[in-house]
Each structure stands twice: as structure tokens, then as C-alpha cells.
Amino acid sequence: GSGSIVYTNRLVDRLKEGEEEKIELWAKAVEFSGSALADESSLTFITNNIITPANTLPVILVDSATQQILLSRNVVDSLSTLDEREEQLLQTLQKMKKENEPFPITVRNASDGSISDIQYVYFRNSYILRQLRSYPYIQLTVIAVFAIIAYLAFSYSRTSEQNRVWVGMAKETAHQLGTPLSSLMAWLEYIRSMPEMQGRSELIEELDKDVERLERITSRFSNIGSVPVLKDEPVYVVVKNCLDYLRPRLSSKVVMEVESSFEELNAKMNKPLFEWVIENIVKNGVDAMSGIGSIKVTIGQESANEVFVDISDDGKGIPKSKVKNVFRPGFTTKKRGWGLGLALAKRIIENYHQGRIFVKSSQVDVGTTFRIILRP
Incomplete structure (x- = not known):
């Protein structure tokens, strides 16, 4: 050039x-x-x-x-x-x-x-001389435009391929879980009907919870593998129910609370997938606090077109140099982590809900706040 x-x-x-x-x-x-x-x-x-x-x-x-x-x-x-x-x-x-x-x-x-x-x-x-002086710049502009178009086409192709991989893996996972899950549900009903199990209600209840958990996971993967249906849901109720579900499954030394001045605030969401996002972020916060601390979820509305959900923990925080990588697939600070939780959360919020998710603030040894923005 x-x-x-x-x-x-x-x-x-x-x-x-x-x-x-x-x-x-x-x-x-x-x-x-x-x-x-x-x-x-x-x-x-x-x-x-x-x-x-x-x-x-x-x-x-x-x-x-x-x-x-x-x-x-x-x-x-x-x-x-x-x-x-x-x-x-x-x-x-x-x-x-x-x-x-x-x-x-x-x-x-x-x-x-x-x-x-x-x-x-x-x-x-002469006119030809004046045109000749600008010719290389026009030539470089045309080359740059073609290069940008080629780059965008390549990026789109790569993104489409990644999307197909995500969808394919989700569908296959839902399919693989569905078959044994159906058998487990049938066996659970059989066990429940056995006379010798009539006095073992606590065991049946725990088995029910595990099967319900597997059903929830299967539903999530099934929704990722298809076009999710968005419905108007009360954000406060969905978040509260999600935390209530997580509370007995997390450390007793973790305090979780929901704060909202708009308990009737609704947003377009796919409930199973949105609960999955909340669950991923909360569990990451609990890991960052080593099982001791507090999780606070704040729900609000800054404008008529945006509903926000802030999830804060008082864990070890994220260094500024790593904040931009937290949603990248494979990025993790855990020894045995896959680095897919936040990447999956970003995909669910931005691709399926047409919203945004980002690190609102983070300080080392102070804590981190994630913000989710949805359309009301």
C-alpha cells in the first residue's frame, strides 16, 4: 500500500x-x-x-x-x-x-x-494529474473495504460454526440425559408404590429432588438446543425462587438476599435458562468467597426499556487485567474448572434474551458485581 x-x-x-x-x-x-x-x-x-x-x-x-x-x-x-x-x-x-x-x-x-x-x-x-494523485488512496480504500468485508464474513462464518457446535452439544446432551431420566422416573414411581417403602418418605423425597434436578438440567439443555420462547415473567419472583432453590444446596455460612423496590417488575425471559444464569453467577460468587460470605441480588429499572439484575458477592474479586476475559470460553480461576459457566451465561443473555451481561464492578479482596440487563 x-x-x-x-x-x-x-x-x-x-x-x-x-x-x-x-x-x-x-x-x-x-x-x-x-x-x-x-x-x-x-x-x-x-x-x-x-x-x-x-x-x-x-x-x-x-x-x-x-x-x-x-x-x-x-x-x-x-x-x-x-x-x-x-x-x-x-x-x-x-x-x-x-x-x-x-x-x-x-x-x-x-x-x-x-x-x-x-x-x-x-x-x-491537468484533471488527469489531480486524479492520479488521489488514485492510490482510492485503491487502498477499496482494498480496505474488501478486507473488512472478508474479515466480517470470516467472523460471521466462525460465529455460525460455534453456534452450531453449541446447539449440537446441547441437543445431544439433552437427548443423552432424557433416556436414563425417563427410566429413573419410572423406577422412582415403582419404589414409591412398594409397601416396604411406605415409612421411608424422606428417602423418596430426596430421590424426587434429584430427579427434579435432572429434569431441570435436561430442560435447560433442550432450550439451548432450540429457539427459546420468551415470556413475561416477574423478575423478583423468579430470582427469589432460584435463590430459595440454591440455599439448601450451598454452604450454610452463605447469606443470600434479594432487594427490589419493584416486586411487580416483569421482563421477557426464558425462565429455565435465566435461572441457569443466576445459578452460575451465584455459585461462582460462593466459590470466590470460599463458602463464607454474602450474596446480594438487587433488581431495578433505570429506564423504561431496561430491567437490571445486579448480583454482588464479597469474595476475592477479579483483577482488572482479567475482567475482559471472564466471559471467554475456557477462562477459569479454579483448579478443576471448565471455564464454561460465564461463557454460557453470556450466550443465554445476549443471544437468546437480546440483553447484556457484564462485570459492573470488581475489586480485589472486596468483591464483584455482575449486571444483567433485560428488556421489560
């Missing part, structure tokens, strides 16, 4: 020098044709071989004393009105003064050869 610009600029400079030499020769020819030394044969030669052939560039001849335009060539449109031609002449003259230094023409008296006037030849470079 830079080589093309350098080469073109050198070529333009050479062509410009040639045009300047042509204008200078034209100016000298005009000067000579007005002198007393020019005879008829010389005037004919100069007119036919110098003045007329060089009359292809935009040229304006100006009197130095009065600044009056004496002559112009290839400047104005012959079909324009007189006022339009005068305005165009003045505008072009200003451009010529900025672009090139003029060539002087000395006018002498025929009687004694003394200088009677000085005139200046102003000129512009």
Missing part, C-alpha cells in the same frame, strides 16, 4: 514538472509574441507550434497592477452565463494561487524596450 503511494507520488511529481515546463514555455512564447523583436514568421511559428499545442491546461493571465484577468483558457464552461463565468474564473484563480507559483510575463514598450507592465500566468495541473 505505501509502495503504491510512493511510486504514484513520484510519477505525479514528474508529470507536474513536465506541465510546469510546458506552462513556462507557453508564458515565454506569449511574452515573445508581444515584443517588438517578433517578426511575422516567428509569430506564426510560435502560435502554431507552442501557444496552440500548450493550450490544454487551465491558464489565467492576470495584470499585476490592476489584478484584472486579461486572458483565460480551459477554465470556464462556454455554456455558462456571463455572471457564472466571472464567478467561476475568480474561484478557479484562488485555487491556482494556492496550488502553484505563477510565471511572470514582462511587457515592454515597443519604442525603447523599457518595462511597461508585469503580468502573471496562473495555472492548474
